[in-house]
Amino acid sequence: MELLISISSGLCLLVGSFICISGAVGVLRFPDFYTRMHAASVTDTAGMVLILVGLMMVSPDLLVLAKLVMILLLGLLIGPTTSHVLAKSAFRNGVKPKLTSNSNDQGGDTSKS
Amino acid sequence: MINFVLLALLLIVAVGIMRLQDLFAVTMLLSIYGLMSATFFVAMDAVDVAFTEASVGAGISTLLLLVVISFTGRAERKTRHKPYVALFVVTVIGMLLLYGTSDMPYFGSSDAPIHNHVAPRYINDSMREIGVPNIVTSVLASYRAFDTFGEVVVIFTAGIAVLGLLSVSSKALSNSQPLNRPRGLYQQHIVIRIVAKILLPFIFLFALYVQFHGDFGPGGGFQAGVIFAAAFILYAMTFGLDAATAVVKPAVIELIAAVGVLLYGSVGIATLLSGGNFFDYDYLLADPIAGQHLGILLIELGVGLTVTCVMVMICFGFSLRRKAHEQKAVMNISERGPK
Amino acid sequence: MITAATLAIFAAMILALVRAFAGPTLYDRVLAVNMLGTKTVLLIALLGFVMGRPEFLDIAIVYALINFISIIAVLRYSDSNNFKDPDQKSISKEL
Numbered sequence: 017m018e019l020l021i022s023i024s025s026g027l028c029l030l031v032g033s034f035i036c037i038s039g040a041v042g043v044l045r046f047p048d049f050y051t052r053m054h055a056a057s058v059t060d061t062a063g064m065v066l067i068l069v070g071l072m073m074v075s076p077d078l079l080v081l082a083k084l085v086m087i088l089l090l091g092l093l094i095g096p097t098t099s100h101v102l103a104k105s106a107f108r109n110g111v112k113p114k115l116t117s118n119s120n121d122q123g124g125d126t127s128k129s
Numbered sequence: 130m131i132n133f134v135l136l137a138l139l140l141i142v143a144v145g146i147m148r149l150q151d152l153f154a155v156t157m158l159l160s161i162y163g164l165m166s167a168t169f170f171v172a173m174d175a176v177d178v179a180f181t182e183a184s185v186g187a188g189i190s191t192l193l194l195l196v197v198i199s200f201t202g203r204a205e206r207k208t209r210h211k212p213y214v215a216l217f218v219v220t221v222i223g224m225l226l227l228y229g230t231s232d233m234p235y236f237g238s239s240d241a242p243i244h245n246h247v248a249p250r251y252i253n254d255s256m257r258e259i260g261v262p263n264i265v266t267s268v269l270a271s272y273r274a275f276d277t278f279g280e281v282v283v284i285f286t287a288g289i290a291v292l293g294l295l296s297v298s299s300k301a302l303s304n305s306q307p308l309n310r311p312r313g314l315y316q317q318h319i320v321i322r323i324v325a326k327i328l329l330p331f332i333f334l335f336a337l338y339v340q341f342h343g344d345f346g347p348g349g350g351f352q353a354g355v356i357f358a359a360a361f362i363l364y365a366m367t368f369g370l371d372a373a374t375a376v377v378k379p380a381v382i383e384l385i386a387a388v389g390v391l392l393y394g395s396v397g398i399a400t401l402l403s404g405g406n407f408f409d410y411d412y413l414l415a416d417p418i419a420g421q422h423l424g425i426l427l428i429e430l431g432v433g434l435t436v437t438c439v440m441v442m443i444c445f446g447f448s449l450r451r452k453a454h455e456q457k458a459v460m461n462i463s464e465r466g467p468k
Numbered sequence: 469m470i471t472a473a474t475l476a477i478f479a480a481m482i483l484a485l486v487r488a489f490a491g492p493t494l495y496d497r498v499l500a501v502n503m504l505g506t507k508t509v510l511l512i513a514l515l516g517f518v519m520g521r522p523e524f525l526d527i528a529i530v531y532a533l534i535n536f537i538s539i540i541a542v543l544r545y546s547d548s549n550n551f552k553d554p555d556q557k558s559i560s561k562e563l
Binding site (some may be wrong): 134141145151153154157158160161164171174179180183184188190191192196199201247252255318321346347348352356439 | 478482485488489494497498500501505507508509511512515516519521523524526527529530531533534536537538540541542543544
Binding site (some may be wrong): 094097098100101 | 332
């Protein structure tokens with residue numbers, strides 16, 4: 017039983033950290049602000065859930081488990097809200113998405129999408 | 130190993146802060162600097178300091194700088210002269226300081242006086258004399274209560290200075306036209322308002338937890354005050370400055386800031402009147418340990434009150450000033466008429 | 469395994485820091501700061517487990533809240549006139 021818990025915790029941590037690193041690489045390499053935002057927010061939340069679940073399985077006592085649950089709930093509430101806030105603020109201040117890579121369509125009207 | 134990497138990152142961020150001209154980017158980099166410092170302190174196992182740095186350096190400083198930049202503009206003004214005299218003065222003072230440290234014992238050497246006299250005394254006797262598990266709190270609040278008193282008075286003085294420089298007379302705000310900015314600004318951000326409303330009670334409760342848990346874990350009055358103030362500023366940002374000043378009137382905030390310092394000083398006076406030294410809590414109650422606990426509780430409460438109210442005062446001061454400035458600009462444009 | 473996860477989060481933080489320096493618009497920088505914030509919360513929780521000090525979780529909670537409030541501040545103050553780039557300022561100054 018102990019072995020099973022520690023193996024599954026290690027697996028959660030491994031997958032979670034892989035997701036986080038791939039999100040960071042995506043933020044570096046994606047061409048446009050909105051695609052980077054998508055990479056950052058989705059991978060942040062998913063990686064955070066997995067890493068915290070992995071830590072919860074090996075937590076020494078109940079108080080640590082309760083605090084980890086609180087961090088998880090906070091992160092689930094705060095993460096999507098901040099990405100919404102950021103995307104809305106960027107859109108209202110004129111950051112335009114790069115729609116096609118043709119040179120005669122300068123990422124213009126978003127009414128089509 | 131991790132310390133070297135963190136210090137190198139701190140250096141890179143500091144160089145970036147110097148070189149960038151856009152003040153908003155500099156503010157974001159300062160926030161990153163604050164959180165890197167907090168991580169560095171965590172890596173060095175200094176928990177209370179990391180707590181304070183995370184809340185003050187990465188939190189409140191960024192908020193206040195953003196308020197200021199929204200008032201003054203994003204571009205850094207170019208300096209027209211080369212600061213050679215300043216560079217010379219800084220170099221001379223740096224050399225003097227380095228020369229002054231050459232007589233001090235090496236960093237971390239085991240025969241330095243601080244490791245032979247001061248630290249063992251606190252570490253060995255703190256539990257017996259004061260009975261509080263967190264030695265940082267016992268040193269700050271009991272052994273060195275006088276220094277902490279100085280810190281609280283410095284924070285209070287900063288609040289008074291901001292109030293003196295930036296306060297706007299109330300008649301300048303009340304008899305002006307309603308501002309011609311789209312009031313739908315706040316109705317549009319309904320997701321933020323709902324999430325902020327859900328989170329605010331939690332933030333207040335967590336600040337209270339940090340305040341009173343400072344005896345057993347990282348925490349204390351300073352950190353709790355900053356978190357309280359951050360919650361008020363969140364409310365002011367999401368619901369508007371008018372709603373925030375209706376909830377907490379500026380006059381009450383100023384009063385409570387003074388009450389906090391007064392409470393701290395009164396504990397000292399009470400110990401003097403009971404026959405002990407200044408801030409010697411053994412004389413507060415019949416049992417010395419209980420007296421220490423009561424003394425620490427009261428002064429942490431005073432610190433928390435003052436820090437909260439001074440931070441809120443500074444932020445409201447900046448925001449009210451900005452609002453008055455904008456109202457004056459609107460009135461000038463509408464007086465001149467459409468061109 | 470926890471140490472390996474700590475190093476991985478650290479590497480992700482360094483990559484996000486590159487974006488904070490190189491972002492063409494300021495919103496790229498704000499995105500990088502937000503990402504650094506959430507990674508710091510995870511890093512502090514992991515460091516707490518590695519070093520055996522469960523008190524670090526309080527710092528993680530505080531930092532999650534502070535990160536949230538900073539991003540809200542960016543939205544709130546980016547609506548003001550002084551935040552726009554100078555060429556956009558002339559358009560939105562008419563009241």
